[in-house]
Amino acid sequence: MDQHTENHAADSDDAPAAEPRLLAEEVVERLRDLIIQGELAPGVKLNERVLCERLRTSRTPVREAIKFLASEGLVELLPNRGAIVTPITAATVREMFVLLGALEALAGELACVNASDAEIAEIRALHYQMLAHHARGELSPYFRCNQQIHLQLIECAGNATLANTYRALNGHVRRARYMANLSQERWDHAVEEHQKILDALSRREGAVLAALLRSHLSNKMQVVLEALGEQMA
Amino acid sequence: MDQHTENHAADSDDAPAAEPRLLAEEVVERLRDLIIQGELAPGVKLNERVLCERLRTSRTPVREAIKFLASEGLVELLPNRGAIVTPITAATVREMFVLLGALEALAGELACVNASDAEIAEIRALHYQMLAHHARGELSPYFRCNQQIHLQLIECAGNATLANTYRALNGHVRRARYMANLSQERWDHAVEEHQKILDALSRREGAVLAALLRSHLSNKMQVVLEALGEQMA
DNA sequence: GGAGGGTATTATGCATACAAAATGTCTTAC
DNA sequence: GTAAGACATTTTGTATGCATAATACCCTCC
CATH class of the missing domain: 1.10.10.10 (Winged helix-like DNA-binding domain superfamily/Winged helix DNA-binding domain)
Structure with a gap:
């Protein structure tokens, strides 16, 4: 009131x-x-x-x-x-990341077709902001930036239904990610992947972007699963 | 009580x-x-x-x-x-079918890896049942069979999260499909596509199956959109 | 006759009351 | 000492009550 x-x-x-x-x-x-x-x-x-x-x-x-x-x-x-x-199990986390991978891949393909140059520029800006946080070792702000990049990418796919589905699923896995403690090596690797992702998006190479995103998600999954105390291929 | x-x-x-x-x-x-x-x-x-x-x-x-x-x-x-x-618009129907296409494609790939022979046999049985309904021109039972096939395919992907997401979305588009009146030509074509889908699944050719499903869904979308009074590519 | 405003009615939003199921505790019997 | 059963307590599930916002209706005024 x-x-x-x-x-x-x-x-x-x-x-x-x-x-x-x-x-x-x-x-x-x-x-x-x-x-x-x-x-x-x-x-x-x-x-x-x-x-x-x-x-x-x-x-x-x-x-x-x-x-x-x-x-x-x-x-x-x-x-x-x-x-x-809802309890978190390794099985459901795996399921969700597989699904998220497919959703982001789709979003990437669509974004390469539908995104405006301004939207891509915004993602680039977020990317550099993220690089700054990475350079300073600021984990929490890095995660926030990272999230925003992925959300923005989904957004500029121009498919609201996809965006809603993604958001719901993303909420689930974010619960798990709060446990994940990133090693410096993995962190560096993730940033490299993001660089490639940005490049592919800039060149609007849909198929490449889709593959990169799928692989990126797969790596994220590994990190989360290991944090959950169980690793598998 | x-x-x-x-x-x-x-x-x-x-x-x-x-x-x-x-x-x-x-x-x-x-x-x-x-x-x-x-x-x-x-x-x-x-x-x-x-x-x-x-x-x-x-x-x-x-x-x-x-x-x-x-x-x-x-x-x-x-x-x-x-x-x-929730109102149905051509835009949301298009969005949902694009998403469903990606989900079924993913399910197809996973099914080719995870499905048991028994599960594939069950799909084949449903397929022949569907052919019977098609031959007799029984539209409503055909639709039911068709639905079951797609659900079974999703099921044997072995990803419950994917299945849930699919079911929710599928409910939405089924609302629209109740309006769709299939021409004999389109109907025949859909049955042909299903034959190819079954074949690819039997051979466990994931990539082929994924492509077939995506295209199949795209065609379904055309039918629904036309029934909605608006057609576009 | 039409438009605007004010009142009456209805429907929604939130709180609470009541009933039934589940849980925990205590007693008792073995 | 333990297990089973009965009772008490807690918690959920459903119904209802009350307040407020939205709607419909009617009357007045132009």
Whole structure:
């Protein structure tokens, strides 16, 4: 309610009808963040009463949010026993990265056709920003930049359905990535890959870009799986 | 409540711990079917009171189901104005088929590696069943068989995450396909494509199968788009 | 006669109350 | 001492109530 005023200030920009925020939606986003950032760890039970107190709301929005996130796959419903944060297994991580690889490859191909020069320039800018973080050894900002690059790439594929699907899946694996501790060697290698990716995109070589992205994702998968305590080919 | 007894009868089959059906889940499935089969047409408003009467329940499960389906993308939430069945546009149909193409291509590649001979045999059986329906001009059973083949193919890729993603997207496009009226020529062509698909799968030629599936999906898209009253390349 | 505004009605959003299932605890019997 | 059962507590699932936003309707004014 207190934030209402500032919202209005932002609304008067150019949006004709300001969207009224739904409490359930806020709870969805807050819960999602808690889950993705691992504050609600995989496997933990979601106690409605506790969440209500934490989020300062009643059970109805919380329950609706849980149903929403269940559809998204971030939580699992146990009939008459509530819900838990979806556990992370090596198997599901592998599945997701395979899928993400295919999605990014598709996005890459589409981006080579549909991206505007301005969009590619934006990715290049993010890339150099990322290089800076890499040079300074700033891991967390590096990850943020990295994420933004991938999201921007998806975005400029010009396929909103693809983007939505990607985002949902990406949220899942980001949970796992919070555990991953990158070695310097792997980190350097990832940056090299990103350089090649940027080059292929700049030249709009769709097939090459697709292959690079698939391989890049595969390497990311290795890192995450090793962090999960299990490695395989 | 009256249905409770019959449910129990079914439970005693062989399942060790019969899962207690949740009312909200039943509503999800019932609503989803109504939407996919077009009984709740794209764009129509979901009136909670009406749905409650129709599904013989209170607003709570209905609202939770709507949130669930919103996450799935089948309904759109309009804050303070309820929800509508997500409208179908040529643009989103195109997006979804492009994505489905990539997913099926991936599934095809994986299936060529992971599918058991028994699974492929099952697909072959479904294929011949489909040929029979085609020969008799039975459109609706043909579609069912066709769906089963594609689902089975996805299934034997051995990637549950991929399967889930596919199912959700497939539900969306099936809404549109209910409008599509297949010409005999296109129908014949689709059957030919399926023959090639089966052959490639039998020979476990992943790359070939992937390409075939992509092209098959692209053709399906044409049919649906034309039925939507708009054609484009 | 049409447009604008104000009121009445309806529908949604959130909170809460009630019922049933699950869980935990304590007692008792062996 | 342990296991089984009954009871108490907690938690979930569903229904309902209340407040507010949106809609529809009607009346007035131009």
